[in-house]
Amino acid sequence: MSTQPIGIFDSGVGGTSIWKEINLLLPNENTVYLADSKNAPYGLKTKSEIIDLSIKNTEYLLKKNCKIIVVACNTATTNAIKVLRENYQIPFIGIEPAIKPASLNTQTKAIGILATKGTLSSELFHKTTNLYSSGITIIEQVGNGLVELIERGEIQSEAMKSLLKTYLQPMIEANIDYLVLGCTHYPYLMPLLLEILPKHVKIIDSGEAVARQTKFILETKQLLNKIPISANYEFYSNADTSVMKTLLNGDYTVEQLDF
Structure with missing residues (x-):
């Protein structure tokens, strides 16, 4: 075998x-x-x-x-x-999203999670979040439209950049120091994410x-x-x-x- x-x-x-x-x-x-x-x-x-x-x-x-x-x-x-x-x-x-390492290592006590609606609304996600969210602000964002653009090969498009800026702005304002990628499509957005996020923000995928x-x-x-x-x-x-x-x-x- x-x-x-x-x-x-x-x-x-x-x-x-x-x-x-x-x-x-x-x-x-x-x-x-x-x-x-x-x-x-x-x-x-x-x-x-x-x-x-x-x-x-x-x-x-x-x-x-x-x-x-x-x-x-x-x-x-x-x-x-x-x-x-x-x-x-x-x-x-x-x-599943790497909430544990982000929660254990955050210095600002604020982390962002970018994921699909199906992941963020799931029972397993809520269970994991509840385990590691004590004393930490978690900003959840549904990445509507991101997978569709990636599937069409429009990774560097203006539409993609615009969506990401909209989704990441509340996280930046909350002073996150970790962004957890909760979808296996999203690592392909790494160049854009690094461009938009402040330099101190670490990005984690699974x-x-x-x-x-x-x-x-x-x-x-x-x-x-x-x-x-x-x-x-x-x-x-x-x-x-x-x-x-x-x-x-x-x-x-x-x-x-x-x-």
């Missing part, structure tokens, strides 16, 4: 930011990445819709013989991972932590691939593949699916 691939799914191209971290830490692992871009963003859908889509994505990755599945989507994790773990034997790695957790679970389950191979990377999307190819920034083939 060790040479079977790691499966990764997201509501679109954003989870490739997670794939990059996993590939960096585990270059010997085969991977299958599934982008459900046709249904992006998940953050505007109901919980039952998110669960149904997550099950559909899981079933596809199981057909690809994956040994572990990374839910590289904050909204899918916070709304569906409990159901997935209850219904499938395969290990699942989830992702990619590296997810990669470390994936490695830990593979080691624990004795699924880590120790056979030296030239790793195989498969990328699939049910929408236009050009944006993913650009974001992957490498000589990778992205296959378009009717999915």
